[in-house]
Amino acid sequence: MKKYETVIGLEVHIELATESKIFCSCSAKFGGEQNDHVCPACCGMPGMLPIVNKHVVDLGMTAGLMLNCDINRVTTFDKKSYYYPDLPCSYQTTQWFSPVAVNGYVPIETSKGKKNIRIKQIHMEEDAGKLVHDDWTDTTLVDFNRTSVPLCEIVSQPDLSSAEEVVAYLEQLRSRLRFAKVSGCRMEQGSMRCDVNLSVREEGSDKLGVRTEMKNMNSISAITRAIEYETARHIDALENGTEELVQETRRWDDIKGKSYAMRNKETAGDYRYFPDPNIMPIVIDDEWFDRIKGTLPELPEVKKERYISELSLSEYDAEQLTQSRALCDCFEAAYEECGQAKEVANWLISDCMNILNKKQMIADDLTIGGKALGQLIKLVLDGKVQRGNGKKILSAMFDEDITDVEQYAKDNNFIVSNDTGAIEAVIKAVVAEDTRSVADYKSGKEKALQALFGKCMRQLKGNCDPQVLRTMLIDIVNKS
């Protein structure tokens, strides 16, 4: 058998994390009752004119800069015409002639080493609605909540050659764009999905083979399986003449593990692109460009190296933290407040993540303030709040907005008491009451002391230095 190589290019759609839609002020939030987030504009009623949401352009530029692209300083919106019931205007407003970003690249690393994947362009566009089929009445209805939700499409050059590279590339995109708060990139919610263009050719050949496209892939495992299946199908066709390859759009059935040709009707057609006369060309001046450039975050891999080299975190801790911008932001603010990097990392990676997991949330959903976390850690390290109570305060921070942690600890009786008189009074009361444990201890049962210690600690609500309590308890029991 001859040696073959796979040539893959990806078109990745990312939903931009804006509050409102791209051309109207309707909410762009995921979910909601059907047709709740709609207005005459996003329903395609006559008379409405598109007004570009500037934040969409901010995020488009941010995506471009995060992926090393050149930003087109004059960028335009164009209309793409086709009929489909989920497209209320019968055209999609997208960018065809002058997309916001061009000529970028993303570095990836796989078992075969390092490689740059070139980005051809990034363009901004609106999403379409959703068709809902009602089997009971055999009718199809349209939900326009998603219509005009802002997307950006990232088009790569055909630089990818395996499922492994595709996965590495998608993970790079996701990590960078989530870090820059461009998008949540959640495949399960459809905020990241991709079209895979694939062809196979003899190794060393400079001529591309027949290309097929698989649309709307929305999980890493499906993408991997689909690429492996398509590659095998193409090679089989070339090698054994099992079928004639044609340029077409195919649908991946992840349950059957097969791809199917879509009807030609669904894919043919001339989109008749032309510039939207209702949207003036957007001119990105130096001030705007510099403002966006100034908001770009440090790249996750750069951050990770810095956490290891400057803050002496372990490779594991640094890796865990840099999975999420929210964790990093919280970590950095908390570190600035308390100066204890390792301690902050522990609180975040184990305690905070446990709480999030219980709430079925992910690291990006972290909302507690880093400064407050730093204050809390400082109180614990200074012995002002007992560690167990510190965890209780942390838990409360997820449910309410606590900005002054010390005040909160005081208000809720979590401050370690230095009042030896009060401690002594509690010990004496416990010793007077639990005469049996006292007798047991005196007869040599060490465990009995632990029972007394526990009772005292509970009565003191944990707000006591354990060392101090233990010393005083032994002293008082021995004297009794």
Next chain:
Amino acid sequence: MNIYLNKKENAAAGAVALDDLFLTKDMPTTGGSKMLDGYMSLFDAEIVSGLAAAGYEIGGKVNIGEFSIDLMGESSYYGACEKDGKLAYAASEALSEGAGAVMCLDVNGTPRRAAALYGKVFVKPTYGTVSRYGTIAVACSGETVGVMADTAAKCGEVLSAVAGHDDKDGTSLSEAECAKIKNGAEFRKITKIAVAKSICESADDAVKAKLAKFREVMGANGVEFTEVDDTVLALAKTAWNVCMSAELCNNVSRLDGVKYGYRTKNYKTIEELYTNSRTEAFGDLLKTAILFGSDALSTENYMKVYDKSLRIRRVVSERLQEIFADFDAVLMPACGKDSYTMADVKADKYMAFKEALYTAPASLTGMPAVVVGGVQLIGAAFSDQALLDAAAAFEKEAK
């Protein structure tokens, strides 16, 4: 005669009428098309609020041709407006019946032609000075909200009430720019007028007589007329027909029978629903324009036809700028003939496209135009008040 599609019977004399491309909450808005028969908008056009704020009463909605791309309103689903065997126009007839002014969306020059034929004044203001929010979009890059009235003064007064920046229209100019076309703004008086030589010569004798009368009256008033080469201006016609048809094709594509408007009873599949609804609801001229526009935007023809038209648009604008360096306005007819009949239109279905020779230069470039005394003056951007002032001077002297 189908003048009003909706008339408020208790409206006072002198109330302002709207043509049926302006959306209103309290009356249907049809665009003259079967497709939107009975369509009720959820909101009012911006100019409807503007008129109300300025104290104008809305007297009703007048008939127009289907999306106002035709010659004289003859393609309306509700029937043409005919008078003495000739095509009349609902807006100018409404004025004759006592309306104070009629707001018309100037899509393809139809209200300008009508004003020229029936002795009314029409102002098509500088593009971007009056909000298009709430107008049924047809040819967005050129259409403007204009005013037809019996006098230039009335046009100026109503225009001042509706001009102004609107955040809901992305092509709306700044408040300071819009203020330049309102009553009270300072302007340079028109003293030198360029005459578009070949375009004027292409008109019939009756139109030529109106041109001569205008030159005579204004000449006596101290205005100088000079004939200029208008070869480039004549190119505007084809370029405009391409731009208008392309944009129209795209804008009316939302009228698909799915969400609102006419839906055929005769369908089994979604494709049949689209095709049959549109086939049954759209008129012939609109279908012709859709086909023409669709073809102009096709991959095969985009560069050859559409892109070239955009280039011509720039060349025509540049030529006008060149003329405005030496002159205050350009004189040309608003239509080629003194009257039109239904038979004319039936004999030549492309007549509305051909007549764009006279209306396309201003539509394509967004320059203001005023029709008075059966002729048309085109001015530089923001010279609207100067054009209306010249029109008022003509009215005074011509009496």
